[in-house]
Amino acid sequence: MDQLVLDLSPTPLPAFDNFVAERNREIIAALTHPGDERFVYLWGPPGSGKTHLLQAWIAHAETLGRASIYLDARVEPLPDFAREASFIAVDHVDELPPDDQITLFSIYNSLKESGEGRLLMAGRRPPAALEVRDDLRTRIGWGLVFAVNPLSDDDKLAALRAHAADRQLSIPDDVFRYLLTHWRRDLASLTGMIDMLDRYSLALRRPITVPLVRNILQTAPSE
Secondary structure, eight states, X not given: OOOOOOOXXXXXXXXXXXXOOTTOXXXXXXXXXXXXXXXXXXXXXXXXXXXXXXXXXXXXXXXXXXXXEEEETTXXXXXXXXXXSSEEEEEOGGGOOHHHHHHHHHHHHHHHHHTOOEEEEEESSOGGGOOSOHXXXXXXXXXXXXXXXXXXXXXXXXXXXXXXXXXXXXXXXHHHHHHHHHSOOXXXXXXXXXXXXXXXXXXXXXXXXXXXXXXXXXXXXXX
């Protein structure tokens, strides 16, 4: 096989309609048809879809013409001006440094006192187990709290089959299973790889098989 430069196309922007919600329908309902509760916290293991949900929520807010901001505690400090937005999403709250914990606490209180705006947060643990300052932990637990259930392997297989069918691709199940054990396990990366395999199979005039996938993955970064 000739050396190929891995060309992973950008995955579709996170949206509610491309989130597989088989086990999380209650969360989607709460985020798309909010009631009186303006503060929501999502928790679950890495890869369960929390970031997708936060970013989809922000995209949904933008379609409604609402000022919104997505903040990732892993990569940026929380700006004080975030409180000016009406929809605020804060990801990885369990990794907030001390100063940012104070900022989030202040943002929460400002929203609470104003009676306007909404705050969506996410972390790996339930509120009571978060290693953050006590007053922030209490605030996070005041609103709606949802555990985000990760997709099972069977759910992922079903989603990959559906994605392949939408693209009119004939892919045997052993390819999907090989990807689940040798490629990134989040659904966005898995469907992105299916799209890339489609392009390479056309370019090489070869069917999508496990040997083809194995050769291509040798050029792929694992992270």
